[in-house]
Amino acid sequence: MIKIAIDYYPEHWDRSLWEDDVRAMAELGCYAVRVGEFAWSRMEPAEGVYDFGWLDDAVELIARYGMKVILGTPTNCAPLWLYTEHPDTVQCERDGQRTHLGIRGHRCQTSPTFRAYAEKIVRKMAERYAGRPEVLAWQIDNEVESNHCTCPSCQERFQKYCKDKHGTLEQLNRDWGTVVWSGEYSDWSQIECFNTAWVNKSDWFNPAYMLEYERFCSETTAEYVAFQAALIREYDPAATITTNACFGLHVQDFYKEFAPLDVASYDNYPPLEIPEDANEVYSNAFALDMVRGWKNKNFWIMEQLGGPMGCWMPTTRAMEPGMLEGYALQAVAHGADLLSFFRWRTAATGAEMYCFGLLDHDNKPNRRLKELELLQHRLAKIEGLEDTTVEAQVALVFSPDQSYNFANQAQSRGFDYWRQERLFHDTLMGLGVNVDVVSDAEPLDPARHKLVIVPAYAVTSDAFAEKLEAYVRSGGHAVLTARSGAKDANGNCTVGEYLPGKFARMAGCRVLESDAIGEAVQTLRDSNGNVHNIGVWCDLLELDGARAIAEYDQRYYAGMPAACRNAYGEGSCSYVGTIGDKSFHRALLVSELRLAGIDFIENLPAGVESSTRAGGGREYRFFFNNTMKNHTFFYQGKRVTLQPLEVKISTSDGAWL
Numbered sequence: 001m002i003k004i005a006i007d008y009y010p011e012h013w014d015r016s017l018w019e020d021d022v023r024a025m026a027e028l029g030c031y032a033v034r035v036g037e038f039a040w041s042r043m044e045p046a047e048g049v050y051d052f053g054w055l056d057d058a059v060e061l062i063a064r065y066g067m068k069v070i071l072g073t074p075t076n077c078a079p080l081w082l083y084t085e086h087p088d089t090v091q092c093e094r095d096g097q098r099t100h101l102g103i104r105g106h107r108c109q110t111s112p113t114f115r116a117y118a119e120k121i122v123r124k125m126a127e128r129y130a131g132r133p134e135v136l137a138w139q140i141d142n143e144v145e146s147n148h149c150t151c152p153s154c155q156e157r158f159q160k161y162c163k164d165k166h167g168t169l170e171q172l173n174r175d176w177g178t179v180v181w182s183g184e185y186s187d188w189s190q191i192e193c194f195n196t197a198w199v200n201k202s203d204w205f206n207p208a209y210m211l212e213y214e215r216f217c218s219e220t221t222a223e224y225v226a227f228q229a230a231l232i233r234e235y236d237p238a239a240t241i242t243t244n245a246c247f248g249l250h251v252q253d254f255y256k257e258f259a260p261l262d263v264a265s266y267d268n269y270p271p272l273e274i275p276e277d278a279n280e281v282y283s284n285a286f287a288l289d290m291v292r293g294w295k296n297k298n299f300w301i302m303e304q305l306g307g308p309m310g311c312w313m314p315t316t317r318a319m320e321p322g323m324l325e326g327y328a329l330q331a332v333a334h335g336a337d338l339l340s341f342f343r344w345r346t347a348a349t350g351a352e353m354y355c356f357g358l359l360d361h362d363n364k365p366n367r368r369l370k371e372l373e374l375l376q377h378r379l380a381k382i383e384g385l386e387d388t389t390v391e392a393q394v395a396l397v398f399s400p401d402q403s404y405n406f407a408n409q410a411q412s413r414g415f416d417y418w419r420q421e422r423l424f425h426d427t428l429m430g431l432g433v434n435v436d437v438v439s440d441a442e443p444l445d446p447a448r449h450k451l452v453i454v455p456a457y458a459v460t461s462d463a464f465a466e467k468l469e470a471y472v473r474s475g476g477h478a479v480l481t482a483r484s485g486a487k488d489a490n491g492n493c494t495v496g497e498y499l500p501g502k503f504a505r506m507a508g509c510r511v512l513e514s515d516a517i518g519e520a521v522q523t524l525r526d527s528n529g530n531v532h533n534i535g536v537w538c539d540l541l542e543l544d545g546a547r548a549i550a551e552y553d554q555r556y557y558a559g560m561p562a563a564c565r566n567a568y569g570e571g572s573c574s575y576v577g578t579i580g581d582k583s584f585h586r587a588l589l590v591s592e593l594r595l596a597g598i599d600f601i602e603n604l605p606a607g608v609e610s611s612t613r614a615g616g617g618r619e620y621r622f623f624f625n626n627t628m629k630n631h632t633f634f635y636q637g638k639r640v641t642l643q644p645l646e647v648k649i650s651t652s653d654g655a656w657l
């Protein structure tokens with residue numbers, strides 16, 4: 001059965017409440033309880049003085065009620081004695097100054113002093129708990145974000161990273177094009193972490209340097225997580241280890257971060273307010289499919305929305321009826337096998353005092369707990385769901401490099417790499433098509449994915465271009481979009497060839513010129529004569545073997561191709577030189593799916609998404625109404641009605657669950 005767990009902070013609550021809490025969780029049918037991830041000051045109240053008595057009691061109580069624990073290493077929040085006695089453990093901000101204490105996540109991930117103390121506390125925990133039958137898994141730290149600390153330790157590491165990668169300063173100067181503005185380095189010590197002390201605009205900086213810096217930040221974070229995982233494995237080589245990812249301000253390469261871990265996990269906080277504008281892309285399904293892609297298998301949710309988010313003032317709207325269940329089942333639909341709800345009790349003290357958990361301050365039964373109970377009953381009835389997974393014939397390539405690249409150089413107002421990824425994903429969800437969000441480092445195989453979508457692939461290595469070309473040549477269908485091939489692997493512009501550069505032959509077109517139209521809205525006409533809104537960017541294309549599938553409708557380039565498709569080898573490559581609205585994406589993807597021979601559902605109402613889990617001879621198709629309206633449609637001859645946020649599941653033998 002899909003497992004339900006609870007995030008719990010026993011150290012926040014009077015002991016007299018513990019047993020009632022744990023009993024109630026057990027009565028709800030919970031499988032596990034996550035504890036510990038912020039409790040370092042209680043585990044080591046003074047240097048070298050360890051107190052695990054309270055945690056022992058909590059673990060014992062949870063086990064007594066038949067549940068397991070997920071133990072968080074507490075390194076996100078070092079105790080104040082550590083920070084004040086060893087200021088070099090505190091991360092530095094963009095201005096180079098140590099951060100102010102008093103919130104959380106102040107630790108510098110690379111500081112040797114911090115690492116030494118982190119190692120001690122993780123070892124102490126592992127010595128005590130690793131390998132015990134009550135321990136289901138370990139969570140490393142909490143929502144570790146890409147390390148953007150600018151302290152001397154990080155600076156030194158960045159210099160070493162550059163030396164290891166570029167070898168000599170001459171090479172690095174060439175790779176980054178530092179001759180511009182006399183930026184040539186004559187000593188490794190001149191290479192600094194990105195520091196905005198004097199200017200708050202990153203696009204004044206050399207983009208090749210910025211790209212490298214982001215890669216470095218991502219790698220140090222992956223190394224920090226791997227360091228903790230290795231410690232735990234010394235005590236229990238068979239431990240199940242994860243870390244709870246989130247998409248924060250700085251996003252690292254999660255594919256790399258999760259490589260040494262056992263299961264991907266994610267903190268799932270979908271929107272509490274659902275936009276009415278039909279053109280908004282808000283579905284959370286993209287994030288969920290991406291999480292599954294980190295390890296190419298089912299995943300866990302370490303924090304699942306369990307109440308209104310009040311900690312980040314002002315407080316949010318209450319959860320709509322059906323929302324707790326709907327969002328939970330949406331996660332399951334995309335491959336979640338365990339959902340740990342955030343959090344049991346609504347905080348009463350501390351920064352998150354209005355961050356609602358399942359239980360309100362009044363400690364009385366409520367609507368959310370009731371809904372969780374219903375969810376639990378519903379899941380219990382779906383036989384074999386835990387033995388299924390999401391099998392997709394469409395891959396959406398996600399590239400950390402492009403994410404870094406466009407965050408620094410948006411190209412045009414509104415040019416947002418993530419939004420472009422999500423537009424494709426959203427459209428496929430509305431067509432009932434499963435999608436794998438795969439790393440660009442993964443092999444591409446037409447036998448696995450018949451269609452591969454590659455939005456805005458600017459920073460291009462020879463290896464990726466060759467891989468994509470081989471995929472198409474051997475029968476795959478690819479979609480590339482504007483800016484693809486614009487840069488080399490160092491992040492410098494491609495010189496001496498038409499874009500899409502390394503992809504031009506396969507795409508059968510040339511970009512003659514581009515118009516960064518930003519927020520202006522223009523139109524194009526697709527090959528069926530339908531008109532769609534476009535924005536942000538327009539490549540003016542000349543065909544070189546490809547066939548136009550859309551033409552601009554306006555301006556001096558009216559009549560020029562905006563998108564085209566080229567038969568290449570056994571497959572095809574489409575190039576889309578602009579960014580269309582949802583209707584454009586739908587028309588484009590319907591024709592791509594037909595070409596690739598992939599089944600889809602044509603009549604889902606806008607905002608209803610559908611995907612499947614299959615395995616062991618069973619298939620479950622989930623329909624999720626991601627809107628606040630009622631919707632009705634027909635599926636396999638049956639009339640299906642969905643309330644707002646409702647999920648219905650149809651099985652391969654014709655039943656509805």
Ligand code: GAL
Pocket residue numbers: 142143246267303309311342352355
């Ligand atoms: C998460 C975090 C939790 C809690 C939650 C509330 O990002 O991991 O510790 O802060 O948000 O919004």
